[in-house]
Amino acid sequence: MDPIDLRLKNYSPLCQVEGKPYTSAGLRELLTQGAAAFGWKEARTRPKGNGPWVRGVGVAGGMWGQAGRPPSTAIVKYFLDGSANLNMGAADLGTGTKTVMAMVVAEELGVPVERIEVVHADTGTTQYTGPSGGSKTVMTDSPAVRAAALEVKSKLLAMAAEQLKVPAESLTLKNGEISGPGGASKVAVGALPDLRTQQVVVGVGIRGPNPTDKSIRPFAAHFAEVEVNLRTGEVRVLRMLAAQDSGRVMNPLTYRSQVIGGLTFGIGFAMTERRVLDPQTGKIVNGNWHDYKIPTAKDVPADLTCLPIDLHDHECDTTSTKGLGEPATIPAAAAIANAFYNAIGIRIKDAPITVAKVLGLLAERKKKG
Amino acid sequence: MLSQFSYKRATSVKEAMGAAARPGAHILAGGTDLLGCLRDEVFAASTLVSLNGIKELKGIGARAGGGLRIGALTTLSEIADNRQVASSYPVLAQAAAAAASPQLRNQGTLGGNLCQRPRCWYFRGDFQCLRKGGETCFAVMGQNEYHCIFGGDPCFIVHPSDTAPALVALDAQVTLAGPAGPRTIPLASFFVLPAVSVVKENVLRPGEVLTEILLNPPRPGARSTYRKVRERGAFDFALAGAAVLVALSGGKVQTARVVLSGVAPVPWRSAEAEKALVGRSLDAATAAAAAAAAVGDATPLPGNEFKVPLVRGVLEETLIRLSEGG
Numbered sequence: 001m002d003p004i005d006l007r008l009k010n011y012s013p014l015c016q017v018e019g020k021p022y023t024s025a026g027l028r029e030l031l032t033q034g035a036a037a038f039g040w041k042e043a044r045t046r047p048k049g050n051g052p053w054v055r056g057v058g059v060a061g062g063m064w065g066q067a068g069r070p071p072s073t074a075i076v077k078y079f080l081d082g083s084a085n086l087n088m089g090a091a092d093l094g095t096g097t098k099t100v101m102a103m104v105v106a107e108e109l110g111v112p113v114e115r116i117e118v119v120h121a122d123t124g125t126t127q128y129t130g131p132s133g134g135s136k137t138v139m140t141d142s143p144a145v146r147a148a149a150l151e152v153k154s155k156l157l158a159m160a161a162e163q164l165k166v167p168a169e170s171l172t173l174k175n176g177e178i179s180g181p182g183g184a185s186k187v188a189v190g191a192l193p194d195l196r197t198q199q200v201v202v203g204v205g206i207r208g209p210n211p212t213d214k215s216i217r218p219f220a221a222h223f224a225e226v227e228v229n230l231r232t233g234e235v236r237v238l239r240m241l242a243a244q245d246s247g248r249v250m251n252p253l254t255y256r257s258q259v260i261g262g263l264t265f266g267i268g269f270a271m272t273e274r275r276v277l278d279p280q281t282g283k284i285v286n287g288n289w290h291d292y293k294i295p296t297a298k299d300v301p302a303d304l305t306c307l308p309i310d311l312h313d314h315e316c317d318t319t320s321t322k323g324l325g326e327p328a329t330i331p332a333a334a335a336i337a338n339a340f341y342n343a344i345g346i347r348i349k350d351a352p353i354t355v356a357k358v359l360g361l362l363a364e365r366k367k368k369g
Numbered sequence: 370m371l372s373q374f375s376y377k378r379a380t381s382v383k384e385a386m387g388a389a390a391r392p393g394a395h396i397l398a399g400g401t402d403l404l405g406c407l408r409d410e411v412f413a414a415s416t417l418v419s420l421n422g423i424k425e426l427k428g429i430g431a432r433a434g435g436g437l438r439i440g441a442l443t444t445l446s447e448i449a450d451n452r453q454v455a456s457s458y459p460v461l462a463q464a465a466a467a468a469a470s471p472q473l474r475n476q477g478t479l480g481g482n483l484c485q486r487p488r489c490w491y492f493r494g495d496f497q498c499l500r501k502g503g504e505t506c507f508a509v510m511g512q513n514e515y516h517c518i519f520g521g522d523p524c525f526i527v528h529p530s531d532t533a534p535a536l537v538a539l540d541a542q543v544t545l546a547g548p549a550g551p552r553t554i555p556l557a558s559f560f561v562l563p564a565v566s567v568v569k570e571n572v573l574r575p576g577e578v579l580t581e582i583l584l585n586p587p588r589p590g591a592r593s594t595y596r597k598v599r600e601r602g603a604f605d606f607a608l609a610g611a612a613v614l615v616a617l618s619g620g621k622v623q624t625a626r627v628v629l630s631g632v633a634p635v636p637w638r639s640a641e642a643e644k645a646l647v648g649r650s651l652d653a654a655t656a657a658a659a660a661a662a663a664v665g666d667a668t669p670l671p672g673n674e675f676k677v678p679l680v681r682g683v684l685e686e687t688l689i690r691l692s693e694g695g
Binding site: 357 | 409470490491493496507514598600602603604605608672674675685686
């Protein structure tokens with residue numbers, strides 16, 4: 001049976017961890033769209049090669065167990081000059097958190113993203129939020145940021161409604177200007193008398209609770225092609241594709257960056273990284289950057305594809321987002337190990353897939369005949 | 370932590386020899402290995418004697434009567450990129466290019482590559498092992514996946530160099546300048562097995578400086594290549610490798626050099642494999658026979674039995690490649 005068909009046949013609409021339906025689940029789309037983009041059918045039927053290098057392809061699905069959640073409180077300030085300040089507890093570990101959060105403010109207030117100053121992750125000046133970890137920062141903090149921006153917006157629209165003598169609900173805010181229905185009446189935000197007096201409008205946003213009757217899970221399906229040298233036991237990862245369902249894609253560039261990083265971690269997990277203890281003393285013998293082998297540019301193929309399934313999840317939170325960081329690593333090693341099996345017909349069940357293990361497995365098969 | 374040491378920048382080989390003869394002195398060339406050893410407290414140094422001010426130790430030049438002289442301070446990058454090395458001694462160019470990473474090859478020297486200390490994780494780690502003057506080789510009962518399958522007892526290191534097996538395959542010589550005058554010896558006899566010394570990897574005496582590597586004119590009809598198997602694509606030492614040179618005449622192998630890396634405490638010349646090649650035509654059957662002969666007397670440890678089929682595989686592949694023209 002084709003591994004994709006096996007996974008589709010065993011798909012469960014209920015979360016088997018919590019016994020609840022999902023707020024959203026893109027696993028089937030990930031498998032089918034990922035297979036099409038990877039060229040799965042063609043790759044499965046292509047000749048594997050006569051050796052010593054033989055090729056194989058593999059797939060694996062993955063799910064992540066963490067969801068973003070309260071508490072998180074953010075403050076947005078809108079200034080008379082049309083710029084804004086976002087104040088939040090969330091740290092940016094290099095994942096793009098600052099960029100994404102500024103974009104949330106920009107979208108709601110119509111302020112160009114470069115005019116938003118982000119103050120964050122400072123116990124002296126920002127509010128408490130959970131730690132930036134567990135692939136849940138965007139889902140934890142972006143709803144609080146959005147709520148703060150919406151409060152600012154409703155205050156500004158209320159000021160304009162009074163000025164223009166129209167209902168606030170009929171007004172829109174963009175590029176420092178508030179317009180009425182059909183653009184009939186307009187007022188520059190900087191010309192609002194109340195704002196001229198107070199100089200700033202402040203909004204406080206609080207992260208609301210998650211639904212209790214549903215399970216919130218990001219999904220992934222990874223595809224890998226490898227080649228194995230039957231003489232030397234060497235294994236090379238030739239290409240990978242990561243199809244990801246993490247809810248709404250907030251920023252395609254930082255999204256892709258996270259996924260390429262996740263695949264790189266996965267390749268390290270599958271191929272080179274391990275902890276080695278000396279059995280006589282219990283000391284770690286590979287606690288350095290030579291013996292603990294993180295992958296180099298030579299080990300990570302250039303052919304890595306990020307395929308986001310932009311599935312907006314309207315039930316999980318107010319920004320339709322789920323986590324991405326770790327889901328981009330989870331199935332990678334399994335996909336590589338499945339590709340290894342497809343290449344040479346031997347299962348490997350422990351990582352990393354070293355030359356020593358591969359030659360051991362090949363010798364065992366030879367002995368059995 | 371890097372402990373205190375004094376620093377001496379020598380301006381002549383003579384000055385370097387004098388300074389290096391003092392107890393606790395170590396010679397500094399590229400420093401890519403030495404500084405790591407000091408920082409990790411593998412050993413200590415009272416003085417570092419830098420050779421970097423000595424011009425005559427740098428560069429690649431022609432020898433009178435043919436062949437090349439490579440100064441000990443020539444970087445691995447220079448060797449890998451040198452046209453004459455690549456065309457006349459491909460095994461050496463390939464070995465230099467296979468070492469370490471681009472940054473390390475720009476800094477690391479050929480002399481340093483030959484004199485580097487072993488990478489055994491017990492020697493490099495917090496273990497008072499035989500090679501550090503202790504009483505135990507921890508690899509025997511410990512994690513010995515990366516250790517040797519030839520020539521081990523009583524210490525089971527592998528020699529970490531890629532260029533050393535290539536140079537041995539080329540019958541290279543080295544000049545050692547010492548207080549008693551310079552001596553030029555075959556590189557093959559520069560290295561010593563643990564049975565000879567368990568604390569030294571070579572015959573350098575106190576105050577002796579490796580100054581140059583000498584290559585003979587290329588053999589007529591010679592083909593050579595280096596193949597290295599490692600766990601990651603760069604910045605890694607050989608699990609096993611093969612530096613092979615064959616000189617063909619009338620379709621038969623006239624001369625063969627098979628020198629293995631990553632499997633012995635010295636660059637391991639396999640007389641058995643060479644014997645299986647000489648006088649034969651270079652084809653798949655000869656390659657398989659020579660590869661099998663190379664591992665006939667291997668004595669693996671419990672964790673590195675894989676190196677036996679690995680050496681066979683690497684050697685067979687390398688010989689087949691050479692049979693196709695290299």
